[in-house]
Amino acid sequence: MKNAIKRMETTPRMSRIVIHNDIVYLCGQVAEDGSQPIGRQTESMLARVDALLIKAGSDREHILSATVYLKDIRDFNAMNEVWDKWVPEGHTPARACLEAKAAREDLLVEISVIAAIKNP
Numbered sequence: 001m002k003n004a005i006k007r008m009e010t011t012p013r014m015s016r017i018v019i020h021n022d023i024v025y026l027c028g029q030v031a032e033d034g035s036q037p038i039g040r041q042t043e044s045m046l047a048r049v050d051a052l053l054i055k056a057g058s059d060r061e062h063i064l065s066a067t068v069y070l071k072d073i074r075d076f077n078a079m080n081e082v083w084d085k086w087v088p089e090g091h092t093p094a095r096a097c098l099e100a101k102a103a104r105e106d107l108l109v110e111i112s113v114i115a116a117i118k119n120p
Contacts, residue, residue, distance in 0.1 A: 008055065017056045022117040023064070024056040029113070034106030038075040041108050042082040049113055058115040060086065063093040069110040073099040079109055 009016035018025040029048045031041035053059050070079060076097065087093075093113075102110055 009052075017052055019056055019117070024053065024058045024062075024113075024115040024117060026052050026056075026113040026115075028069070028110045030102070030104075030107050030110045034104060034108070038070075038078045038108045039082055042079045045109055045111055046082065046086050049111060053113070053115055056115075057117045057119070059118060060115075061088050061091040062116045062118055063087075063091070063113055064116055065094045065114040066096075067112045068095065068097040069100040069102065069112075070097065071099070071102055071108045075108060 003021065006019040007015040007017070008019070014027050016027050026049065029045050029052070031044035032048070033044065034041065036044065050060060053062070068079065068083075070076060079097075100110075102108075
């Protein structure tokens, strides 16, 4: 059914994955350990994105859009060092990056991702 909405890893507050019309929407992902520096937090956050995309039937080559939130915009270059190695060549998504407060004080970076299903 084309217009069906599938929700995965759902809690009373949110779903970590929502799929609609072969598009995957991930809730904001953060690092597992907020005590780490920005590079490690970015690596951890992107690993979580990878795992959720695979679970949803997608991968980083199918990311359409990403929004990155940095606690401190001065971490932009350090975050991008990790991002640039993670994004497959030729598959860079549309992306925005901005400074914003996080839900927890220790979080330095968060990402929200929209991707296409690999083989609809």
